[in-house]
Amino acid sequence: MKRSFFACTFMVCNTMLFAQNNAADEMSIKTIKQQQEAAWNRHDWETFSSYFSDDATLINFVGDFWKSQSDILTHFKQLSDCCLSPTSLKFEVKNIRFLTNDIAIVYTEETLFTDKDYDVPFHQYKKGDIEYKMLTDIFVKQNGEWKITAAQLTLIIQIVLPHKASEKH
Numbered sequence: 065m066k067r068s069f070f071a072c073t074f075m076v077c078n079t080m081l082f083a084q085n086n087a088a089d090e091m092s093i094k095t096i097k098q099q100q101e102a103a104w105n106r107h108d109w110e111t112f113s114s115y116f117s118d119d120a121t122l123i124n125f126v127g128d129f130w131k132s133q134s135d136i137l138t139h140f141k142q143l144s145d146c147c148l149s150p151t152s153l154k155f156e157v158k159n160i161r162f163l164t165n166d167i168a169i170v171y172t173e174e175t176l177f178t179d180k181d182y183d184v185p186f187h188q189y190k191k192g193d194i195e196y197k198m199l200t201d202i203f204v205k206q207n208g209e210w211k212i213t214a215a216q217l218t219l220i221i222q223i224v225l226p227h228k229a230s231e232k233h
Contacts, residue, residue, distance in 0.1 A: 090160050092210050093170055093203055101155045109144060113137035117204065117211040125197055125217040150182040150189070155199075166205035174199050174217070196220040 096115050103111035116122070116133045123129050130136045140148065159171040178193040202214040 086162055089162070089165075089168065089205070089210065093160055093168060094157050096203075096210060096212075097155045097157055097170070097172055101153060104148075105152045107144060107149050109137055109140035109148075113140060115212055116215070117206065117213045120212055121214050123216040125219040146182070147184055150178060150180045152177045152179055168203045168210075170199075170201040170203055172199040172201065173197070 100112055100115055103109075113133055113136050116136055118133050119131075120133050120136060121129065121131050122136050124139075128139070130139050154175045154177075156173045156175070157170060158173055161169045163169065174197040176195040176197065178189045178191055180191050182189050197220060198218045200216050200218075201212045203210045204213045205211075
């Protein structure tokens with residue numbers, strides 16, 4: 065009987081500690097997404113990329129596969145003038161799911177605003193255009209710090225799946 069009591073007490077305390085850690089970790093992850101949003105809007109690609117682990121991977125919304133923090137930074141710098149600097153964005157964390165104490169899957173909605181007209185091959189963006197994407201990040205805690213180890217963006221096609229139509233008008 066005493067063993068059952070101690071086992072139950074241990075499980076309850078452990079669950080409470082995990083829940084408290086999750087709340088702090090969830091806040092840390094949300095802060096990282098806020099800091100990434102601010103870095104994007106300043107067009108500060110070094111800071112934006114610094115939240116990725118050294119061995120991170122990123123699949124952008126057109127399917128390019130970037131491997132390593134330095135590769136991600138290189139691509140952001142290369143794309144800055146043509147495609148990124150004329151934009152700003154807003155992140156909204158939709159869900160954080162902890163797989164373990166040091167691994168989390170984070171689903172974030174990205175709203176990308178076109179701040180000035182620009183062209184890319186096969187598309188012309190006009191000031192005021194808005195794109196919506198879903199971002200899936202895998203965060204890992206390394207040395208007490210959360211880093212993105214894998215990320216994938218998915219474009220939400222407005223013709224197929226209208227999104228927040230009231231905001232478009």
